[in-house]
Amino acid sequence: MIPDPVAAARAGGDPYADRLWDMALEQNGHADAAEFIRWRWKHGLSLTAAAEALGWSRRTIAYYVSAEQEVPRTVLLALKGWEQEERKRDRLIADPRSLTVKEPWSRRNQPKSA
Numbered sequence: 001m002i003p004d005p006v007a008a009a010r011a012g013g014d015p016y017a018d019r020l021w022d023m024a025l026e027q028n029g030h031a032d033a034a035e036f037i038r039w040r041w042k043h044g045l046s047l048t049a050a051a052e053a054l055g056w057s058r059r060t061i062a063y064y065v066s067a068e069q070e071v072p073r074t075v076l077l078a079l080k081g082w083e084q085e086e087r088k089r090d091r092l093i094a095d096p097r098s099l100t101v102k103e104p105w106s107r108r109n110q111p112k113s114a
Contacts, residue, residue, distance in 0.1 A: 025067055032071035036064045039079045043086070053082060 025034040040050050047065065051058040054075075063069040 028067075030067040032076065033064060033067040035076060036071045036079070039083075040065070043083075054078060 021037070025031070025037070040046075045053060047058050047061050051061045054061075060069075064071045064075070
């Protein structure tokens with residue numbers, strides 16, 4: 001099993017190790033794993049935090065990061081959905097007034113009675 005480059009970098013390893021790992025994965029036909037790793041780095045998630053955020057086991061996340069298993073397209077789409085939910089949450093925290101819901105059907109939009 002290939003070690004997790006994020007953990008190695010945090011432990012005082014080479015600061016370029018993460019980018020080198022990313023490039024190596026892409027060059028060896030594992031662009032899916034590289035995309036998954038970039039998502040983790042972008043959001044500063046450990047294996048455990050990524051597993052909790054997505055609702056999967058830590059072992060599954062480790063398989064994806066190490067490229068032992070192909071990252072399914074549905075998982076890559078789930079990452080994009082997670083990012084959208086995080087953005088929405090951040091906007092709500094920044095501006096709680098954005099919680100107001102506009103009614104799609106108001107009296108003004110009702111058809112006139114005969």
